[in-house]
Amino acid sequence: MLRNQLKDCIECGTDEAGRGCIAGPVTAAAVILPKTFKNKTLRDSKKITAKNRDILREILESECTSYGVTHVYMETIDEINILNSSILAMHQSIEKLNPVPEHIIVDGNRFKPFKNIPFECIIKGDDKFLSIAAASILAKTYRDEYMAKIHEEFPMYNWKKNKGYPTKEHRDAIRKYGITKYHRKSFKLLPEQLEIDF
Structure with missing residues (x-):
């Protein structure tokens, strides 16, 4: 069972999704949970099925004290790098919280x-x-939703499935079709990078 809080105060957890992708935004969430909140299913979003993540998202949005979710897009990632963009997304998500957290x-x-x-x-x-796990669920589900949406515009990259990560299929599609406005130009997508297996 995950712990509810680290400190006995208004505490938020924050996490991001999509940091290792070569297309799409990096997405962060920040969550304040009630001190009495419990959920046996909630954990790191990568260890939960997509169906259960969607169920948890509904639970979290209705039961959490406050939450914020932010996309930081490709242009910003290319300008300030992925680490700074991830932290910016977390900051902007925390900014949306009410009440203001006393500890992060x-x-x-x-x-x-x-x-x-x-x-x-x-x-x-x-x-x-729990609050970090909750943030990971919201960041992941919101980002996946965005990637499924832009998949309709460029289905040849299969973002609905790979979510913008550099899978072999995604890299093969880049070789065949080139890059799009949704690709992160700062990743260069050089031939030697495209040979790496992830």
Whole structure:
């Protein structure tokens, strides 16, 4: 069972999805859960089926105290890099929360201070704390929804399935059709990069 909170205060968890992709935005979410919140299914979004993620999203949106979700798009990623874009997406998601959190717990090991609110980075936090796991679910489901939408515009890349990650199918499609406005130009997509298996 994941822990509810790290500190006894108004605490939010934050996480992102899509950092390792070569197409589409990086998406972050921030979530404040009630101190009494419990859910046995909730964990790191990567360990849950798509169907259960969608069920959890409905539960979280109706039962959480507050949540915010933000896409940071390809142009910004190309301008400020993926790490800074991931942190920007988290900051913008936290900005949407009401009440303002008194403490922030972040999945991973990199973050930048936000409005002097104390924070703690937690490796594999989405498998340790409910609020980070909740943020991972919202970030993942919102981003997947966006990728399914742009898939309709460019079905040859099969973003509905690969979500913009550099799978062999995606890389083969880039070789055949080139890149689109949704690809991250800063990833260069060089031939040697396209040979790497992910």
